[in-house]
Amino acid sequence: MPNKRLYLTLNDRVRRNGECYRPAERLEQAWVLMHVVDGEMLVDDDDAWHLTDKRQQELRDAKVIAVDENYFSAAGRDLALRDDDLLLHDLTDAELRAIAWKVEWCTRWNRARAGLDGRDRKPALTPKGLAGFIEAEREAVHQWYIDRYDMPRPLGRDIVGIQRKTYDYPGPTTLREWISEFEDAGFRSSAFKPGYGRCGNRKQLDGRVLNIIQQRVDEYASRGCPAKDDVFMDVDADVRRLNRELPKDAQLSVNERAVRRRVNMLPPVTVDAGRLGTDVAGRKYTPVGEGLRTFNGLEVIERMGRVEMDDWEMDLFAILNDAEVYDTLTPKQREQARKLDPKVRCTVTAGIDVVTRCIVALNVTPGKPSTMGSRRALHSMFIDKTGWARLAKATSEWPMTAKSREIATDGGPAFEGDFRDTVRRCGITHRYPGGNPASRGHIESFFRSLKGFCRMFTGQAFANVVKRGDYEAEGMASVMAHEVEILLVRYIVDEYHRRPHSGLGDMSPLSVWERSTNELLTAPDEVQRHAAFGIRKRNLRIRAPGVRYMHVDYKHPKMGLLYGLVGRRDLTGVINPNDLGTILVLVPEEARRAIGAEGDFMAFKADEFRGVPLTRLEHYNDEIKRFAADEAADGRSVRHEARQFIKRAAEEARIRAGAPSDVMTNDQHLAFLERLERAGDRASSPRAKPEGAPMSAADEPDTLGVSIARKPGSGRVADPAKPATRKSVNRYRDEER
Structure with missing residues (x-):
């Protein structure tokens, strides 16, 4: 056959x-x-x-x-x-x-x-x-x-969570897809042919074009970091030059998708070595210890390379009271205070290093999350927290002090505005992995472990009212709000940092931190933290006593030279709300060069206010304002009495001397208004034209007669026998007839 x-x-x-x-x-x-x-x-x-x-x-x-x-x-x-x-x-x-x-x-x-x-x-x-x-x-x-x-x-x-089939028979959905594909293909067997064999436009490119693509694609892995679109433009230009030598019926062409596919086929290690350098690529692809440390398979994450921050409202009610007042109370008074003082749920804002799982930032605030609480937690990342651990009577150290390369947060209001500006001023990248908590799983896992901390105390709030049931959470509150932070520091340093972690191969976060050898970025110094976390105050000016803020004069050895360069121009200052001993003044660039200042700011000092917080100074200022207001009120009353006494004496002296009063009486005021009305009528009424022949100089005395209002004098005719020397009163001239 x-x-x-x-x-x-x-x-x-x-x-x-x-x-x-x-x-x-x-x-x-x-x-x-x-x-x-x-x-x-x-x-x-x-x-x-x-x-x-x-x-x-x-x-x-x-x-x-x-x-x-x-x-x-x-x-x-x-x-x-x-x-x-x-x-x-x-x-x-x-x-x-x-x-x-x-x-x-x-x-x-x-x-x-x-x-x-x-x-x-x-x-x-x-x-x-x-x-x-x-x-x-x-x-x-x-x-x-x-x-x-x-x-x-x-x-x-x-499949995780599902019992594995003994053989791969289809499910209802899969069988329905097979039936549909089989019918759409006209009941042909090719309906189930694997489709990957048709991918990539295989063997349809001319060999000459393929050689051009291979040469240009290799250029993608270079330190110049060209884009894929740049590679395609180079390939297209080479093909166009080749077409100049070919007849019209043999012209070649290339598709951008074909070029991109071949770029994507380059080995990642080759691309990274060319674009990032051999040192970076070597660290990325060299396994160490438990394997590669990458984030989403894209880049190496080292100690303090990425910190996740978030806030959590504790599942615990605490008693809100002033710590200084509480310490002065007797045990019986404290018990009464516990029943009367308000109960709150503290907010914990924390930052965790994703590689070592160490807590590197912390702040505990009574009440709801806020930008101020987030900024305080960020500030704690840059300072030595050993003293904090000692205050909590911890036996372990807290050496995690460095600047992170990036900080990942959610898009909540506590991590917007001032917090985002502060992160930018510190030179740290701020990332938003998304609203899904799984994208910040390390910090979420830490907060779950804090539930064990909350279970040690009475007054648990639990996750919701269903789990709480009939438990009187607020009534059972026992820990003071100002004690929560100290106890939490002890829990983190002595318990959490020393606990074996499953994500670290059962090593503790503290041991992983100590074994890490990568160099840490230096934390911002005091001036840099002041500039990043301080409060911006504009419209400041240099005067003879210095730069004044809140009735405090700050001075600098070169402030006279700065005044000569900027004059009365408004300047911007940065105030540290926790220490008013220093104010940073932003110096204009042209003045910075003339003065020879190091950095963008000049530190003006007021040593007598060193360590004084802004809240205390505002309190003092409020007291001063109230005192000034009271003094002003007292001064006004004395002045009023003096004026009244003097005015009464002046009135008595006027009456005794028979002098008229300087104040218009009511009759004088009415007569003045009537006079104004008559003047207004005359001014607004038309004047009648004179009639008859004008008077002569000889006729004037006979016609007008002799005035009896006053004696003859200036402007009058003293002797009627002499002719008059003035013109006719109607002002007509002889030549006007």
């Missing part, structure tokens, strides 16, 4: 001159055939036979070779009998068996839906119907597979 197909597959046997061969791999235009002896392929045979498709057809037609199709694969023969597909020639026997397994399941389902094989009831295409069908058929299908291929199916997937 003649062969139905004229191509070879991986499972064919080729016979030539009594020797057997089997295709081992496929090159671009030919198969590589290897000798087969006693059913085993000799992969190390140097006498490999390269057979092209064209030559294979010629030899078959000349009866020089014979091809036994699917000789090495029973599954291949079974699928070939379906005569439904010609696309399975490049699959192995295991892949063909997997396809036959899926085809058998789909075929039995379709026959069951058609009511064949003696089935009275058709299974429904629902999860329940599919599950019933699988349960009824899975043993029969598996037995068919064993009988046909002399081997069982492999075990099912190993």
Whole structure:
């Protein structure tokens, strides 16, 4: 019987001159055939036979070779009998068996839906119907597979929390997907062909283009850190130059996706060595101790390389009271105070080093989370906490003092605003891994361990009201709020840091910290912390006594020179709310160069206020303001009495002298208003034009007569016999007639 197909597959046997061969791999235009002896392929045979498709057809037609199709694969023969597909020639026997397994399941389902094989009831295409069908058929299908291929199916997937299947029969959802794929492919076996063989646009690039890509792709792993888009642009430019030498009907092209795929295929160690340097790449890929220390497989995380910070409202009620007042009370008074004082749940803000699991930052505040509490916890990361541990009477040290390379927090309001600005001023990267607590799992795990601390005291709040039940949590509160922080420090230093940790190979966080050898970043000094955590105060000016803030004059040896450079310009100062002995003044850049100042700030001192907190000074200022207000009020009363006495004496002296009063009477005020009205009427009324002939100088005395209001004098005619020297009162001129 003649062969139905004229191509070879991986499972064919080729016979030539009594020797057997089997295709081992496929090159671009030919198969590589290897000798087969006693059913085993000799992969190390140097006498490999390269057979092209064209030559294979010629030899078959000349009866020089014979091809036994699917000789090495029973599954291949079974699928070939379906005569439904010609696309399975490049699959192995295991892949063909997997396809036959899926085809058998789909075929039995379709026959069951058609009511064949003696089935009275058709299974429904629902999860329940599919599950019933699988349960009824899975043993029969598996037995068919064993009988046909002399081997069982492999075990099912190993899924945590689920019992592993004895063999990989499908579930209802998987079987439904198989049925849909089989139907969409026209019930052809190729529906289940693995798709990875078609990935990557294989063997479709011209060899010349492929060489260009390989040369340019290697440039991606360089210290210049080019982007993948840059690599593609270089490849495209080289292809365009090549096309200038080719005819129009042989032009070449390249796709950006093809270039990106080959860039992604570069070994990560090669890329990191080229882009990051051999030192960094060496530390990243050199296993030490328990293996690689990476974060998400991207970068090496060392001690204090990453700190996770978060806040937690303790599952414990505490009594809020002033520590100084509480210490002065008798035991009986303290017992009464416990019943009267308010109960609060303290907020713990902590930072944990993700590599050593050591707590490097801590703050405990009564009440809700706040930015101030987060900043105080951040500040504790940079200071020596040995004194804190000694105050808590801890036997262990707390040497974790350094600057972290990055801090990871959630996006809550306590880690926004001033906290974010402070982290930036400290030169630390602030990251938001996301709202999922699992992305900050180390600090969340520490807070879970703090529940054991809370269980040591009465007054537990528990996680919710359901767990609390009828427990009178607030009434059972016993620990004072100011005691919680000291007790928690003792718990962290002597208990948590020395407890074996499962995530550290049962080593304690303290021992891991001590064994770590990487160099720590130096914590900010006092001036740097002052600049980062201080309060910005603008509109400050230099005056003769110095820079004044809250009635305190701060001085500096070079403040006169600075005043000569900036004049009355407003300056920005930074106040440390915990110590008013120093204020940092931001110096303009041009003045900084002239003065020769080191850094951006000049430290102005007020030694008499060293160690005085801002709250105490504000209290003093409030007292001073109240005193000044009282003094001003008293001064105003004395001045009022003096003025009244003097004014009464002045009025008596005026009456005694008979002098008129300077104050207008009511009648004078009305007469003045009437006068203003008459003047207004005259000014607003039109004046009548004079009529008749103007008077002459000779007629004036007879007409006007002699004034009797006053004696003749200036402006009057003393002697009527003499002619008048002034003009007519109507002001008409003779020439105006």
